[in-house]
Amino acid sequence: MxxxxxxxxxxxxxxxxxxxxxxxxxxxxxxxxxxxxxxxxxxxxNFGNLAEVWLGGDHYKWRGMRANGVSEEYITGNKSDYEKFLAWAKTIPNTIGNPLYHWTHLELLRYFDIDELLDEETAPRIWEEANEKLASPExxxxxxxxxxxxxxxxxxxxxxxxxxxxxxxxxxxxxxxxxxxxxxxxxxxxxxxxxxxxxxxxxxxxxxxxxxxxxxxxxxxxxxxxxxxxxxxxxxxxxxxxxxxxxxxxxxxxxxxxxxxxxxxxxxxxxxxxxxxxxxxxxxxxxxxxxxxxxxxxxxxxxxxxxxxxxxxxxxxxxxxxxxxxxxxxxxxxxxxxxxxxxxxxxxxxxxxxxxxxxxxxxxxxxxxxxxxxxxxxxxxxxxxxxxxxxxxxxxxxxxxxxxxxxxxxxxxxxxxxxxxxxxxxxxxxxxxxxxxxxxxxxxxxxxxxxxxxxxxxxxxxxxxxxx
Known part of the structure; x- marks a missing residue:
């Protein structure tokens, strides 16, 4: 969507x-x-992937994930970057009314030309598309x-x-x-x-x-x-x-x-x-x-x-x-x-x-x-x-x-x-x-x-x- x-x-x-x-x-x-x-x-x-540039050190997102019941291992713990990204994608539909919802979709649109809502279903293809663009010197x-x-x-x-x-x-x-x-x-x-x-x-x-x-x-x-x-x-x-x-x-x-x-x-x-x-x-x-x-x-x-x-x-x-x-x-x-x-x-x-x-x-x-x-x-x-x-x-x-x-x-x-x-x-x-x-x-x-x-x-x- x-x-x-x-x-x-x-x-x-x-x-x-x-x-x-x-x-x-x-x-x-x-x-x-x-x-x-x-x-x-x-x-x-150049950042290696979307989780690295998006989730590393961003305590705004961390608080949102904790409020959604996400385990700390998916936030600051030892789970893979992709697993952390999926946990964030699962959280996003629950953030309507919070500026995180707007910021997230503005950033996808303005940096990656991704005009699509982030959720569990869209997360895998958004991950691939954003990471491909992040690899570019541009x-x-x-x-x-x-x-x-x-x-x-x-x-x-x-x-x-x-x-x-x-x-x-x-x-x-x-x-x-x-x-x-x-x-x-x-x-x-x-x-x-x-x-x-x-x-x-x-x-x-x-x-x-x-x-x-x-x-x-x-x-x-x-x-x-x-x-x-x-x-x-x-x-x-x-x-x-x-x-x-x-x-x-x-x-x-x-x-x-x-x-x-x-x-x-x-x-x-x-x-x-x-x-x-x-x-x-x-x-x-x-x-x-x-x-x-x-x-x-x-x-x-x-x-x-x-x-x-x-x-x-x-x-x-x-x-x-x-x-x-x-x-x-x-x-x-x-x-x-x-x-x-x-x-x-x-x-x-x-x-x-x-x-x-x-x-x-x-x-x-x-x-x-x-x-x-x-x-x-x-x-x-x-x-x-x-x-x-x-x-x-x-x-x-x-x-x-x-x-x-x-x-x-x-x-x-x-x-x-x-x-x-x-x-x-x-x-x-x-x-x-x-x-x-x-x-x-x-x-x-x-x-x-x-x-x-x-x-x-x-x-x-x-x-x-x-x-x-």
């Missing part, structure tokens, strides 16, 4: 169709935050990106990474740019078991010992400079629970020394360290003209049993519900008070926080760039039709959607870029619906400017892409 994905998929009025087909459809893609493997881009990898990683008109890829990188792959990619003649993003979560997680060992890795990266907090900040500054020289435009922070606790540098120095000695820290001391360190990093980012992304309110590693078996990022995270307004305000203000707040994108995994983040962003705008502080796109569990519409409506209600920097994949999969198409269709339909309902004028020139800005131009300007 053919799929339901027509040219006018998700476009329910004439204005929406005009906006998508005439403006949004062919714009280049700026994917400013993802978890793609830069080494696979460097080697221009389906290498770089060609997958080029074919989807990707202009910019922002990977996620630990400060101790040598960025060798990024250095080599910068020398390549490619149609797109691959940029590192600075993700210092391990350096803020002073309460974690691995903190001291990460400081030791940082020592090796900078080539000098870190015996006190001043040396620690110097090492972080060293790595910020290192990343900046290699084209970094953004930092990224995963913040399970937002924090703010005032402290002097002397107090934080004592806290750091205690931790290096193996002493236990109080909750207040942990917050003091995180606050002072993140504010210091934010000031470094501001000096470099970087963007700071704050991903707030996930609840990580809920199943201890599965965490011990598989480790983190395996599909056992969910939505946190800790309140954030007061501490987030204080954190941003601590940087802004000295005019050192970088361009900042605020995301929460809990859609309950949408009004808070949209309103918070408005407190810290200035003339540096339109929408200097952004209410970021619908993230992770919110990356659905309803979630994206809710995020955009909230932004329009409380702020200026015209300055929105749009969509990102946050993905580990090289087949994830039709999610930009998904977002663009939803955006165009939302604007078109406002026109049809009499809430906005049918000024196509103005509306096309909105679409072009949100899908492309705003992000390009915000992340200084193409600037030297």
């Amino acid at each position: 053919k799929t339901f994905i027509t040219d006018d998929f998700l476009l329910y009025n004439e204005t929406a169709k005009e906006l998508y087909h005439n403006t949004a459809k062919n714009l280049p893609i700026i994917d400013y935050h993802n978890h793609l493997n830069q080494y696979e881009i460097l080697e221009d990898k 389906m290498s990683v770089r060609n997958l990106l080029k074919g989807k008109n990707v202009e910019f890829v922002g990977t996620t990188d630990d400060p101790t990474d040598d960025l060798r792959a990024h250095e080599d990619l910068a020398k390549e003649d490619m149609s797109f740019t691959v940029s590192p993003s600075f993700r210092p979560d391990s350096g803020l997680g002073i309460e974690k078991d691995g903190f001291v060992s990460w400081v030791e890795k940082l020592e090796k990266a900078v080539g000098s010992s870190i015996e006190n907090y001043d040396a620690f900040l110097d090492a972080l500054s060293n790595r910020v400079n290192f990343f900046n020289e290699r084209g970094c435009r953004s930092s990224d922070h995963g913040i399970n629970v937002i924090f703010f606790e005032d402290a002097t540098k002397s107090e934080v120095s004592d806290i750091f020394a205690k931790r290096l000695k193996g002493e236990t820290l109080s909750e207040k001391e942990v917050e003091q360290f995180k606050t002072y360190t993140l504010v210091s990093l934010g000031e470094m980012y501001a000096d470099k003209g970087w963007v700071m992304q704050l991903h707030i309110n996930p609840l990580r590693n809920n199943s201890t049993r599965m965490f011990k078996l598989l480790g983190p990022d395996s599909g056992f995270d969910s939505i946190g519900d800790r309140l954030l307004a007061d501490k987030l305000s204080n954190l941003l203000n601590a940087m802004d008070i000295n005019n050192k707040l970088p361009r900042t994108v605020l995301y929460s995994l809990n859609s309950r926080d949408n009004n808070v983040l949209a309103a918070m962003a408005g407190n810290f705008q200035n003339a540096e760039v339109p929408g200097k502080v952004q209410f970021g796109t619908a993230w992770w569990f919110n990356d659905t039709i309803d979630g994206m519409e809710d995020q955009m409506r909230t932004l329009a209600n409380i702020g200026l959607i015209s300055n929105f920097i749009g969509m990102l994949t946050d993905s580990r999969s090289f087949l994830s870029f039709p999610r930009h198409e998904y977002f663009r269709r939803i955006l165009c339909n939302l604007l078109g619906t406002w026109v049809e309902e009499g809430k906005a004028p049918k000024d196509m020139k103005l509306l096309e400017t909105y679409v072009r800005n949100i899908c492309y131009d705003n992000a390009k300007r915000y992340f200084s892409i193409g600037e030297k």
Whole structure:
């Protein structure tokens, strides 16, 4: 049976169709935050089969399979790739209403020209047809990106990474740019078991010992400079629970020394360290003209049993519900008070926080760039039709959607870029619906400017892409 994905998929009025087909459809893609493997881009990898490119590391699909009663051996276990693919194919008919259903069929159609519903019956021939095409040099990683008109890829990188792959990619003649993003979560997680060992890795990266907090900040500054020289435009922070606790540098120095000695820290001391360190990093980012992304309110590693078996990022995270307004305000203000707040994108995994983040962003705008502080796109569990519409409506209600920097994949999969198409269709339909309902004028020139800005131009300007 053919799929339901027509040219006018998700476009329910004439204005929406005009906006998508005439403006949004062919714009280049700026994917400013993802978890793609830069080494696979460097080697221009060809994937061996559909399961390898589709199921490896994709915890969205893993969660769907578990919810369908699939045994772990068919998800992350030792079953063959074909058996894992069949388990996914068996799951797909049960995912209607979940974006996985749309993403899966968009990816089959856009990458493989397979206009057929995936299920147990069609799985064998889809497997053969997709694998035959994957074997072609035209389906290498770089060609997958080029074919989807990707202009910019922002990977996620630990400060101790040598960025060798990024250095080599910068020398390549490619149609797109691959940029590192600075993700210092391990350096803020002073309460974690691995903190001291990460400081030791940082020592090796900078080539000098870190015996006190001043040396620690110097090492972080060293790595910020290192990343900046290699084209970094953004930092990224995963913040399970937002924090703010005032402290002097002397107090934080004592806290750091205690931790290096193996002493236990109080909750207040942990917050003091995180606050002072993140504010210091934010000031470094501001000096470099970087963007700071704050991903707030996930609840990580809920199943201890599965965490011990598989480790983190395996599909056992969910939505946190800790309140954030007061501490987030204080954190941003601590940087802004000295005019050192970088361009900042605020995301929460809990859609309950949408009004808070949209309103918070408005407190810290200035003339540096339109929408200097952004209410970021619908993230992770919110990356659905309803979630994206809710995020955009909230932004329009409380702020200026015209300055929105749009969509990102946050993905580990090289087949994830039709999610930009998904977002663009939803955006165009939302604007078109406002026109049809009499809430906005049918000024196509103005509306096309909105679409072009949100899908492309705003992000390009915000992340200084193409600037030297």
